[in-house]
Amino acid sequence: MGTVVDAASFELASGNDANGxxxxxxxxxxxxxxxxxxxxxxxxxxxxxxxxxxxxxxxGDLLRAEIKSGSENGTMIQNMITEGKIVPSEVTIKLLQRAMQESENDKFLIDGFPRNEENRAAFERVTKIVPEFVLFFDCADEEMERRLLNRNQGRVDDNIETIRKRFKVFVESSLPVIEYYGSHGKVRKIDAGRSVEEVFEAVKIIFSSVTVVA
Ligand SMILES: Nc1ncnc2c1ncn2[C@@H]1O[C@H](COP(=O)(O)OP(=O)(O)O)[C@@H](O)[C@H]1O
Ligand SMILES: Nc1ccn([C@H]2C[C@H](O)[C@@H](COP(=O)(O)OP(=O)(O)O)O2)c(=O)n1
Ligand SMILES: [Mg+2]
Known part of the structure; x- marks a missing residue:
């Protein structure tokens, strides 16, 4: 058997029910x-x-879509991403909340968030959502750097200068969030330095242990 995970549901407050x-x-x-x-x-x-x-x-995809949409925050988001910095959580949380509300689904993988303590605390305060668990892909810098330099998605931040800044931000701001969840027994860590298929085999074991087939 895999790890047993608390499968409780959590409520998402809408933040806007004025017009019903x-x-x-x-x-x-x-x-x-x-x-x-x-x-x-x-x-x-x-x-x-x-x-x-x-x-x-x-x-990250939601923030990039916000830039493309011509939003008033677009320039600020673009500048922060180019610098490898983390956008203020009120912007990112609004995008995540809207996406969850607009979706018909009730199960979400939130990828690349929370990336710092401010993201984590604000999301919990605003949405009252506690994650079921945190999937942590652990990978060496050299391997991540190789992958990013070959990603070829035309991203402004996939250049060696911004990559190095992002690695620093990850160690200084994001790892403490993972440690926080670790101290609450919520982290499922995976060796992500292997092939896509091997990593997914490990991922499957974790999700199979929490998925109840209806
Ligand atoms: N296990 C893996 N081995 C080799 N390349 C990978 C692996 N997983 C992803 N990639 C490639 O590495 C790049 C970064 O992957 P991505 O999924 O975008 O990572 P992240 O969202 O964590 O930045 C992509 O080009 C992807 O195809
Ligand atoms: N919670 C987040 C997530 C991403 N961002 C910004 C800053 C990040 O460097 C970029 C890119 O994030 P993204 O998750 O797409 O990047 P990776 O998939 O990890 O390469 O977006 C953010 O400001 N806050
Ligand atoms: Mg990504």
């Missing part, structure tokens, strides 16, 4: 997917969606 068009609350289950830049979060989330019926919400 949004549900005032929605029960959701959330798994945070964390790991350094290039550790394979997005790649493995796509596999998890296919096999376990979650909806994938990448904080």
């Amino acid at each position: 068009s949004l549900p005032t609350e929605k029960k959701v289950k959330v798994v945070f997917v964390l790991g350094g830049p290039g550790s394979g979060k997005g790649t493995q989330c796509a596999n998890i969606v296919e096999h376990f019926g979650y909806t994938h919400l990448s904080a």
